[in-house]
Amino acid sequence: MAQLASSGTTVTLRVHRFSPRLARERDRARGSSPFARKASPFGDSPARAARRPRGRQWTQDYTLDVCGDETILDCLLTIKRTVDPTLMFRYSCGHGMCGSDAAAVNGTPTLLCKAKIADWARRPRAVDAEGFRRTVTDAATDDVTSATDDVASADGNGLGVIELAPLPGFAVDRDLIADIEPMLEQIRRLKPYLIADGTLATTKDGKVDVLEYLQSPEQLARYETLTTCIVCGACEGACPVYAGGEAFVGPAALINQARFIDDSRDEATLERLEAIDTADGIQACQSVRACSRECPVGIDVGEEIWQLIAQVREREA
Ligand code: SF4
Ligand code: FES
Incomplete structure (x- = not known):
């Protein structure tokens, strides 16, 4: 988990990342195995084949200092400039005019430049004594026995977690960039x-x-x-x-x-x-x-x- 120096309120961006496999790696993988799937016997439309993600997918957490007034786009730009230049996302105007930065925020399609951190951050879920996952609204809740991940402890002073993924319904070019x-x-x-x-x-x-x-x-x-x-x-x-x-x-x-x-x-x-x-x-x-x-x-x-x-x-x- 990448973490920026923290002195106050923090938020964790949980980003669904995707790195496409290079064409020459794909060709090598196909050529090296006699079982490699070359083409669907039922025919694969070029559009459908293009939509299927081929590459490495993983989830990455970034925890950073915020004042609560920033947008998710502000946070992504901070991460890109100071922590991880490989993180890819698209934007242009920065204030809701161009439509280029739509992505799924906590599963909801929205513009990253209009989405305020304070509106979207959710407290992480923890498992209670009966094994149910509850939203942590009160840190002193006795029933909660263990956090589902390390964000709860690392982000104790924080606003919570925001999950980011590319726009649903489209193929992914890279990280948060949908085609x-x-x-x-x-x-x-x-x-x-x-x-x-x-x-x-x-x-x-x-x-x-x-x-x-x-x-x-x-x-x-x-x-x-x-x-x-x-x-x-x-x-x-x-x-x-x-x-x-x-x-x-x-x-x-x-x-x-x-x-x-x-x-x-x-x-x-x-x-x-x-x-x-x-x-x-x-x-x-x-x-x-x-x-x-x-x-x-x-x-x-x-x-x-x-x-x-x-x-x-x-x-x-
Ligand atoms: S949500 Fe659909 S109708 Fe509304 S601005 Fe975006 S593309 Fe246009
Ligand atoms: S960056 Fe232009 S609409 Fe968000």
Whole structure:
């Protein structure tokens, strides 16, 4: 367990780490054994093969000093700069604008830069006299006989433990970095741009001034919230149906389509509704609505998808 010098409150980040096996190591392993699995006799889709992690997986604890106001991203940056430069994670803006740092925090998809340590740290569980694992809320609890790990004692003054893993539903590139390319590909496939002829605005003397798409405030209000999607993938990570875009196009791609379908300027509404009305499209949605809970920008993803389903049905009627 890596530990930073402690003088006050501490927190332990328990990071699920993954280091991919190099291609040449894979080839060597295959060539060296006559029993090495070369290909599935049932066929393995390239996407599925790519999602299967091949490499070393382990869990690593980092205990560090905090004041409680830091975000998990702050802590990861401290660890990277001062303790372990090999720890890999992705981020860019640092304040909830780019969506690049979504990961699973205590199993919940969320943005690392918005997740406050004090909100996510959990006291470690200990085993009571009857063998049940209890959350330690009171250090003086008589029933507790032994801590499940050394964090309880090492982190006696601490806020507790935060478990970090890559975004669920995606292949892992390395440590906390998920491969979100399948999500981006699904979005690209559905034409994530305005399809419109537009209205040419002209100057008084008849010359083309600017290409303008006119819209009233009410028309803008219909889809404006959806334009705030930062394509973080938290909704995909929370969705029990989504698994890399093969069985289900995923909530992020559907939200992107809803943004254009609800836009009065877009002229491809029917084409868009047709494109999502497929077995791996809107028909695969089970309306679990776990996606709504995790959206960091507050889009009610499940409700928006439900509205899309209604529009698809209306078109059929
Ligand atoms: S809808 Fe919300 S959770 Fe899903 S990708 Fe967009 S911002 Fe992220
Ligand atoms: S780093 Fe950009 S959203 Fe978190």
